[in-house]
Amino acid sequence: MNRPDTSVEIAGIKLRNPVMTASGTFGYGQEFAEYMDLEKIGAIITKGLSLRPKAGNRTPRIVETKGGMLNAIGLQNVGVDAFIREKAPYLRTINTPVIANIYGNSLDEYRQVAHLLDTVPEVAGMEVNISCPNVKEGGIVFGTDPKAAFEVVRQVREATIKPVIVKLSPNVTDIVAMARACADAGADALSLINTLTGMAIDLQKRRPVLANVTGGLSGPAIKPVALRMVWQVSRAIELPIIGIGGIMTATDALEFLLAGATAVQVGTANFLDPAASQKVAEGIEHYLAENGIADVKELIGALRV
Amino acid sequence: MNRPDTSVEIAGIKLRNPVMTASGTFGYGQEFAEYMDLEKIGAIITKGLSLRPKAGNRTPRIVETKGGMLNAIGLQNVGVDAFIREKAPYLRTINTPVIANIYGNSLDEYRQVAHLLDTVPEVAGMEVNISCPNVKEGGIVFGTDPKAAFEVVRQVREATIKPVIVKLSPNVTDIVAMARACADAGADALSLINTLTGMAIDLQKRRPVLANVTGGLSGPAIKPVALRMVWQVSRAIELPIIGIGGIMTATDALEFLLAGATAVQVGTANFLDPAASQKVAEGIEHYLAENGIADVKELIGALRV
Amino acid sequence: MQFKSLVLSNTEVSPGYFRMRMTVPAQLSAARPGQFVMVRVRDAIDPLLRRPFGIYDVLILEPDFDGGSPQTCLDILYKVVGKGTETLSTMHHGDHLDVLAPLGNGFDLGKPGEEKILVGGGVGLAPLYFLAKELVKTDCVHLFVGGRTRDDILCITEFERLGIETYVSTDDGTLGEQGLVTEVLEKELTRRKGKASIFACGPHPMLKAVAALAERHGIPCQVSLEAYMACGVGACLGCVVPGKEHTEEAPDFRCVCKDGPVFDFQELQWK
Amino acid sequence: MQFKSLVLSNTEVSPGYFRMRMTVPAQLSAARPGQFVMVRVRDAIDPLLRRPFGIYDVLILEPDFDGGSPQTCLDILYKVVGKGTETLSTMHHGDHLDVLAPLGNGFDLGKPGEEKILVGGGVGLAPLYFLAKELVKTDCVHLFVGGRTRDDILCITEFERLGIETYVSTDDGTLGEQGLVTEVLEKELTRRKGKASIFACGPHPMLKAVAALAERHGIPCQVSLEAYMACGVGACLGCVVPGKEHTEEAPDFRCVCKDGPVFDFQELQWK
Ligand SMILES: Cc1cc2nc3c(=O)[nH]c(=O)nc-3n(C[C@H](O)[C@H](O)[C@H](O)COP(=O)(O)OP(=O)(O)OC[C@H]3O[C@@H](n4cnc5c(N)ncnc54)[C@H](O)[C@@H]3O)c2cc1C
């Protein structure tokens, strides 16, 4: 049999396979070059970029929980200018699409970041993080209010001609309503899920473990929630979906495709194994070959219920 | 040192210690009598009771996930009459308060169940499950809409003079708003959390593992989310809180107390170890003794942030 | 009851199938064929839940030194299919397991002197050996055992050592007759038309076919079921099967763990 | 690099402290003192994340048979504090580990011929032995080591075998002087007022006190920090510490994993 076709397309971005790296878990790519072949995955998503450099939260910022981890990095990043200056040149040398994860402290900042990245050739598209718990305007958190989400996406949409992917928060009552608002505002694709808000406590110290008190839960623990949301949204909304949450293996990734995702992102798994994303991509190809599936696209949404 | 005081009071119900068993994970109590001393825990919460016997969902109804499990039992239960007839007599013989977990398919059913149990002497109080995903009226799910929750709680409140505890769903954007609605409607205490909605997929069969497609995620995986919600609600609402979610050990339970819970429930852990609830209770007493804490109530909400 | 077991041995009896012997409290010698155990494979969250296994055998080991006391042991026979059984397969003599046993109801041994037909599919054979040991004391016992291929036919020499006549079939004909165990069984039932009762354990489609045969031939038949289980004690309601009269309105669900795992086939719905 | 290591030995050197030797690729002989490794304790989700450990030693074992090739090995010295180290402590010769190494920047060995003062608190001693082995080649090395009690003073005979003068202190006086290691260090620094440089590793309060001493005495000082880590390669930003000039508006965070774990104390903020 011929090699199976693993390519997919998200919002006009062609990927050699459906495996991307999740924002915030893969630095700016270069950190992993020693451990894997960056040209064996579908795309690299950068750490979230803001208009200006951002300090992030105090430490401790991470803690392990059962089957997962909490992080409260607080979106520390070099800022969009430094990204263009210092990080983009390396990414240019790699033949893999780079998607910039962006966020702003206000509508205006979102728009400005998108505008600045619009003309950067290394950036194939933008993933708009509306799910950061600390970012709000007028008391409304963009990631949990459909109207606010609509507005962010609309502004970003106007600021760039590049593909706009919106990354949704799972901390909502109605994920479909959020997805619909983003679709209505012109999003080209949806990423889900970001982290679930959680907390860990140090009994002896009687303090929260994280300096920020709460943090975002990621890892295998959240996979069932992520799969459910991908499935719900994929049945209701016409946009391509990038499935994220607890993906450790090719089997996990393939389950997301069945649930309706066109691509996936590997996050926390990069910490357990810096070559995880490449292994997931290879595992998918292996599965297709083993099972005589010619094209990975046959699996997308192929869940029988 | 004297034996530490482990007693707490929830909504007027006196508990010898803060450890209860979570609804649906402990049957009607008797199932565990062979494995532990039912008089060593604070209270027993029954499987959810409805007006009439209920068949529940098709099987498979449970599946293990990483660090947790999904269940879609579908609230199979004997119905409130059979409970009174067949289950209550045994519970009468046990010197431990029994709290009936109740739910209805409509406002009216909620009220009727509460009314029927109001005069049952074995029932020390009621825990109103408003978080069942399949139960709705007029398209509104009680567990995710504050107005609908208010209405259910108000009706139950009117139907009984027994303590009314309301059990909240974590599948909401704003858990505090839900808690506040229940408080406003006259709840005496709040239980949180119920399960997170999730899904598991069988890759080879290309089918959801659960016949019901989605199910409720419980176990250690959800503990960070549960802790966070208990903490949020305890800071905002004046009612006593029963913390639930992934409690396996006394340490877990004590963390919930620090976060603001007055008592806790042990759920999934009962499946791993049928004596888990007793062990958690004993572990709490042991911790207090070891650390020279005279009264468990000193720990409630003692988190320093 | 709940207890800690010491693993005495854990041997691969056929590729992918293991037999594990563990110590158990003396009370377990009263366990009945068809009952099962729930094993906590590891004191960790992965695997999280206990895993159910039929009782393959219960035996009392004589002390190997003067003044020692006899040790009651329990054997399970299991197939490696996932995380839990994989972890179990790595255990050695000296490891400990947390066990609930005996659980559920066993087989009804029926009238002594009657002919008894045991039907096992793959690792469904497991509870039948313990049963056979009891039955051969008074009855004439036949074993019908089927599997995908030769490697899935387990431990039949042990049954033969009990003096049991065995009929083997495999899907691919690599051992015994080629075909389904129920096909072989049907031929024999037709040939005999005698009084006999059936005890079956195996995959659901096999049980369904066996139940149909029992119905047709009008002979008693008990089946031992499998189901996803969380608690094993009748509390979670994860393991239910519909009873004969079950409807949505008048539910009659049975717990495999508590009301079973052995059922008279006539109690159940076989849609 | 990422590789699979074979555990060669894993010995409890003091109650609750283990020393593990593992095989590593030959390239690891180029590892520098102060660098560290990230170990995946088990291919499972509990523990989930890798655990970081300093390099206690790197050595090349000669083959024990003719025609064999030398084997590069790496030692870690660790304290059992939680799930990860507990699991690690149960490993035996023959077990395998998934390891990332060498990570981070090592110590700057400074000018040869200078006097070198090593300061270790508890298991913070771990990276100092590898360092000491390098330094003794050219320098006069002193070791100040402190711990809560006698059992927390690890492996000092090994330092002594290198010809290093050691000053031991314990909080409870069960070994060496009673008091904090920094108190002993301070006395010595005051007595000497000589040219020396400090290399310290241990709990944060100790490092802070050592940094204050270095400041006061105007001598160079490098500290090796610990932090909660997820990735170990500078990607997650979990392990940061504020650099000297760090402010909210002009953030200057350093990654302990990538920019450290060794820092010149003057680079950092010691509030
Ligand atoms: C009453 C009873 C007796 C059994 N006796 C035996 C026996 O003697 N020998 C033997 O090899 N197997 C037996 N099984 C099946 C055995 O329990 C499963 O093969 C085993 O639990 C799989 O666990 P795993 O972690 O290896 O697989 P996984 O697939 O990783 O298991 C995941 C989950 O599915 C459940 N599960 C998976 N397959 C089954 C199944 N067929 N039945 C029930 N639950 C399942 C597990 O309990 C677990 O919760 C029995 C099952 C039951 C209910």
Ligand SMILES: Cc1cc2nc3c(=O)[nH]c(=O)nc-3n(C[C@H](O)[C@H](O)[C@H](O)COP(=O)(O)OP(=O)(O)OC[C@H]3O[C@@H](n4cnc5c(N)ncnc54)[C@H](O)[C@@H]3O)c2cc1C
């Ligand atoms: C660069 C570096 C070098 C280290 N070198 C050594 C060494 O040589 N010997 C040694 O015994 N210990 C060393 N540590 C500390 C060691 O990593 C922790 O003790 C260990 O990770 C605890 O894991 P656990 O699962 O046993 O404990 P748990 O408390 O269960 O760990 C839970 C989580 O906390 C993290 N954690 C807990 N304590 C620490 C800590 N002190 N520092 C960083 N993360 C922590 C773990 O990585 C894990 O994510 C070093 C730490 C760092 C950062």
Ligand SMILES: Cc1cc2nc3c(=O)[nH]c(=O)nc-3n(C[C@H](O)[C@H](O)[C@H](O)COP(=O)(O)O)c2cc1C
């Ligand atoms: C340390 C860390 C940092 C993260 N930073 C970002 C970020 O900057 N922007 C973003 O959109 N998501 C961020 N995330 C969320 C991940 O991209 C991903 O959505 C989440 O971790 C779930 O996937 P996982 O379970 O595979 O890790 C971060 C996650 C982690 C663990």
Ligand SMILES: Cc1cc2nc3c(=O)[nH]c(=O)nc-3n(C[C@H](O)[C@H](O)[C@H](O)COP(=O)(O)O)c2cc1C
């Ligand atoms: C098998 C199963 C059945 C449950 N049935 C009920 C129920 O009938 N009513 C209810 O309010 N909660 C029910 N729950 C939710 C639990 O009471 C508890 O809120 C949840 O499992 C989280 O706690 P845990 O992580 O300790 O299990 C059920 C949970 C499980 C696992």
Ligand code: FES
């Ligand atoms: S396994 Fe829980 S009721 Fe049968």
Ligand code: FES
């Ligand atoms: S541990 Fe991830 S950046 Fe240092």
